[in-house]
Amino acid sequence: MKAAVSISCAFALVLGALGCSSSDTTAAGEADAQTATPLPSEQQSLLGTYEVELRSTRYSGGSGQRTRVDFVNRGGELAVFLQGGGYGIGFSRAKIEEITEAQVTTSIEAYGRTALFTVKRSAGGAPLSATLGTGGIEDLEGDFSEDTTAPTLASSTPGLPWEVTSVRFSEGLLAKDVKLPPSGETAFSLLPIADTPWVGAIGLRRPLSTTWDSSTTSSAKIPLSGIVATDPSGNALNAASAYVEARTLPVGKATKAYDFSKDVPAYPQQASRLVGDCDGAASCLRLSQGSKIALRIAAGSRVVRLRYALRAGQFEGTAPAAKIALTAFVAPGDGSETKETAPVDVTWTAVPSPTETRAFATPFVDLEIALPRFDAETGISLRFDGEPRAAATPEPTNPSPGPQVVKARHMIMLLKSAVAE
Numbered sequence: 001m002k003a004a005v006s007i008s009c010a011f012a013l014v015l016g017a018l019g020c021s022s023s024d025t026t027a028a029g030e031a032d033a034q035t036a037t038p039l040p041s042e043q044q045s046l047l048g049t050y051e052v053e054l055r056s057t058r059y060s061g062g063s064g065q066r067t068r069v070d071f072v073n074r075g076g077e078l079a080v081f082l083q084g085g086g087y088g089i090g091f092s093r094a095k096i097e098e099i100t101e102a103q104v105t106t107s108i109e110a111y112g113r114t115a116l117f118t119v120k121r122s123a124g125g126a127p128l129s130a131t132l133g134t135g136g137i138e139d140l141e142g143d144f145s146e147d148t149t150a151p152t153l154a155s156s157t158p159g160l161p162w163e164v165t166s167v168r169f170s171e172g173l174l175a176k177d178v179k180l181p182p183s184g185e186t187a188f189s190l191l192p193i194a195d196t197p198w199v200g201a202i203g204l205r206r207p208l209s210t211t212w213d214s215s216t217t218s219s220a221k222i223p224l225s226g227i228v229a230t231d232p233s234g235n236a237l238n239a240a241s242a243y244v245e246a247r248t249l250p251v252g253k254a255t256k257a258y259d260f261s262k263d264v265p266a267y268p269q270q271a272s273r274l275v276g277d278c279d280g281a282a283s284c285l286r287l288s289q290g291s292k293i294a295l296r297i298a299a300g301s302r303v304v305r306l307r308y309a310l311r312a313g314q315f316e317g318t319a320p321a322a323k324i325a326l327t328a329f330v331a332p333g334d335g336s337e338t339k340e341t342a343p344v345d346v347t348w349t350a351v352p353s354p355t356e357t358r359a360f361a362t363p364f365v366d367l368e369i370a371l372p373r374f375d376a377e378t379g380i381s382l383r384f385d386g387e388p389r390a391a392a393t394p395e396p397t398n399p400s401p402g403p404q405v406v407k408a409r410h411m412i413m414l415l416k417s418a419v420a421e
Helices: 002-015 027-035 041-046 209-215 239-243
Strands: 048-056 065-074 077-083 092-099 103-110 113-121 127-133 139-145 165-173 187-192 199-205 220-222 246-248 257-259 273-275 283-288 291-297 303-312 323-332 365-370 378-386 411-420
Touching: 048 127, 065 127, 065 139, 077 103, 077 113, 077 165, 165 246, 283 291, 291 411, 303 378, 323 365
Parallel strands: none
Antiparallel strands: 048 065, 048 139, 065 077, 077 092, 092 103, 103 113, 113 127, 127 139, 165 199, 187 199, 220 246, 257 411, 273 283, 283 411, 291 378, 303 365, 303 411, 323 378
16 A cells, blocks of 8 residues: 555656646636637637546555646647646646547656556546556546645745745646735745746745845745735635745855855855865865855955866766856846856866866866946856756666666866955
8 A cells, every 4th residue: 555655646746746726617728718729619628727636546545646637728739737746846748649529648758658648528528537557557547626725835945045046836826816025125026837827936036135144144034924826726825825934045244255275155155175276276166067156245346257177077988068057147236137147168178097087177267257236245156067967768677766867977166266356
């Protein structure tokens, strides 16, 4: 029995991680139908947001996994979205394989496998029941029903105060059905889910540097009690959501210069350092691919010069890419417009006696980041993502779904200093 529950939950997460919501006629379906090119008449009866409680066909008893299923009109074509149970805004847009009077057959990719999601239709053409074939592990099935589940807010992942961080809804909502508090010390926004009719989260940002100091010793709390929302079926946002706390990360004080042989960035304040190979300095910051650091620059400067170099290892017999994803998100502390810099072009040189971790290098060079406001403090988020990464080919003979290994070249950035001028 435990095995059945765990497998069902695993596939529910693949289906979407958005909560449970449905009805056989909804605002989402109606809005799309009214504004888009009409669907063929035999498909009109499918439109709407529904809920299916998927249960294992192998084991009896126990609770199922509620899954939201949306049939919407996207530019005159039927689209099917699945939103599974409960941790965030993961979505699956199902690929429609076949539509007949009896059923709609769709497919999704789940842990490297193709899973069939088949919807049987009633005599009037509406969705009646569904079966999810999970690629040979177990099948799940359930009946379509009306929505009685209120949306909630999920806890946010803390972010830097000048960045947009998000608090997720448990399910996709229509923007017109969400009322946000007025922006002040916190700027609120709605974050859409691409290629869907819905928004999936609330964006929060601290646009004024006068509020950044509130998070220097502990995570700063942002109240969310003023948010009012309903889901596409009319269920109001759960009152318990008012107690969800959005937080921002603690950041250091503003400065004009960082010497990374001894200083730490504004975030994180525990730095990994390399001794030697640091452009004459005794040590320098060492950042791996996927790392992010923050700088907090005092007012009175027009540019920041970052002194950096890259080191890369051997990888499948190819040289590193000339364009590297090293970008900066720049946020003036006076609330004016933010910007993000483009990835940089670099020049690699092959090194003698190459290894898996050290085969190519760049010289130390300066990356100049313009500061938009001379009289304002500036928050800078520096992101080092290196080369694009390629997902490994899944093993079709492995019946146990799990995290896929991501292939990537070993690459590091060495950061010597950051000086405002």
